[in-house]
Amino acid sequence: MLGLAKGLRTVGQPKFIRGMGWAAVCQMNSTNDVQGNILQATGLIEKAAARGADMVFLPEAFDFIGSSSEETGSLAQPLAGSTIRKFQEVAEANKVWLSLGGFHQKEASDTKIWNTHAIIDEAGRVVETYNKAHLFDVEIPGKFRLKESDYVNPGVSVPNPVHSPLGQIGLGVCYDIRFAEMSLGLRSAGAEILTFPSAFTVTTGMAHWKPLLQARAIENQCYVIAAAQTGQHNSKRASYGHAMILDPWGTVVAECRHSGKA
Numbered sequence: 001m002l003g004l005a006k007g008l009r010t011v012g013q014p015k016f017i018r019g020m021g022w023a024a025v026c027q028m029n030s031t032n033d034v035q036g037n038i039l040q041a042t043g044l045i046e047k048a049a050a051r052g053a054d055m056v057f058l059p060e061a062f063d064f065i066g067s068s069s070e071e072t073g074s075l076a077q078p079l080a081g082s083t084i085r086k087f088q089e090v091a092e093a094n095k096v097w098l099s100l101g102g103f104h105q106k107e108a109s110d111t112k113i114w115n116t117h118a119i120i121d122e123a124g125r126v127v128e129t130y131n132k133a134h135l136f137d138v139e140i141p142g143k144f145r146l147k148e149s150d151y152v153n154p155g156v157s158v159p160n161p162v163h164s165p166l167g168q169i170g171l172g173v174c175y176d177i178r179f180a181e182m183s184l185g186l187r188s189a190g191a192e193i194l195t196f197p198s199a200f201t202v203t204t205g206m207a208h209w210k211p212l213l214q215a216r217a218i219e220n221q222c223y224v225i226a227a228a229q230t231g232q233h234n235s236k237r238a239s240y241g242h243a244m245i246l247d248p249w250g251t252v253v254a255e256c257r258h259s260g261k262a
Contacts, residue, residue: 021054044056060102097120098119
């Protein structure tokens, strides 16, 4: 189904793998500057498309990473808002599919946001969405606190795998990777590729990022594509990076390196 990877070496550049089509996995450093993040992401998409990519994978929080839950709520948009419309236009203009790995979605009636993984086809249509089910809640007194459930609604269902130019893709987001039963369910439903667009913390990334991706690939005997955030986003938050693609043997066939200090 998929073959050998090749690609650029520079952090943030898209990496490729050949299968029924070319896939590009991307790495970003999002901040609270939405327009700056859109420029960063569209630049990666255009570069990937110019190199022949059929589908481009962006990380969780490709739209922004806020400095507080209040700022996050204020910057969140409806699915039909200007941010997703922009990426629909970019997909259509470049004739590529997009995996938008974690959009901060907030509709008019919502009190909390949704962490939404959206798939857009080459015609600019939103063909599937998935709301992140497993939220990242951690609190180390006096050191670190990040409780996604304070401001994010958990998703309550997982869609069937999406038919794409690369094959059948099962949708996840970041922390979902720690719940093996979800991946097994997607594989049983026909997924040939699992996706985990992420913004892993530096500490947990150093310890568990690669082993978790390898475990999901090996136990399900399928490819795993994991776009990633990297570097310092604000004074309180940094991400591990190392966006990668793994084959069913658990071998890393494409990887972006970490950039930025924790």
